[in-house]
Ligand code: AMP
């Protein structure tokens with residue numbers, strides 16, 4: 001994830017983004033996404049050839065191979081229920097949110113994509129913190145492990161010391177950050193910045209929030225929950241895919257929170273499950289809050 005983050009920064013610095021439209025004009029892919037995915041898939045396939053990998057970007061070819069040696073392993077204790085897992089039981093999901101993808105459709109249209117990107121550091125510097133590399137690990141349809149890498153975290157405060165990687169294994173703990181509680185009173189909701197609709201806004205308003213934080217990417221929104229900046233993440237629209245939610249969900253659950261569909265039911269992550277999450281999603285770090293949210297009409 002960290003190497004993929006370096007690749008994204010490199011491509012963004014060079015500015016030659018090779019933007020391609022996917023489902024529509026607001027669903028874009030850039031060379032940063034493709035190169036980052038090439039790196040992770042090539043590295044994982046070399047070391048773990050039997051795992052199923054589901055990446056957001058379509059077939060992107062061979063990329064830089066990262067040597068997965070013991071030195072690179074993070075401090076994770078494998079919970080006993082996972083120690084006997086076989087490689088071919090694992091499904092890994094990959095997602096990349098770069099600054100171009102986190103700008104709003106209005107900004108996107110007005111600036112004609114490339115215009116924004118060329119001047120990204122000036123026009124959209126705060127959006128750089130929305131950039132994430134997400135890796136999810138699922139077994140038997142359940143999210144069990146995840147990585148959220150933020151290549152530009154803290155970049156506005158420090159020119160030398162920025163970027164961070166946060167990970168979690170369900171049943172172990174979150175690494176790479178210190179998880180914080182949200183304020184004990186009030187209701188801060190985070191939701192989509194660039195895929196809003198009347199339904200999304202109605203769902204957010206149903207919680208009568210004191211504050212709404214509109215930011216890009218499922219990983220960034222889950223980070224706001226883990227940092228205690230928001231109480232709930234509401235996305236009442238079926239746009240998120242498996243790769244958007246699998247990794248963040250595992251990290252959140254390893255911190256004691258949960259991410260479900262809007263009725264409180266689990267989101268399936270089997271290799272055969274449809275990529276698009278059928279029902280809208282909802283997340284919070286406090287399970288009691290989730291119960292009361294799912295009861296909200
Ligand atoms: P957002 O909360 O709007 O940043 O969306 C989180 C992720 O869900 C994005 O990175 C997209 O991959 C995906 N997504 C959400 N809504 C849509 C949509 N309407 N079309 C395409 N992708 C979407």
Ligand code: MG
Pocket residue numbers: 056095096097244
């Ligand atoms: Mg995505």
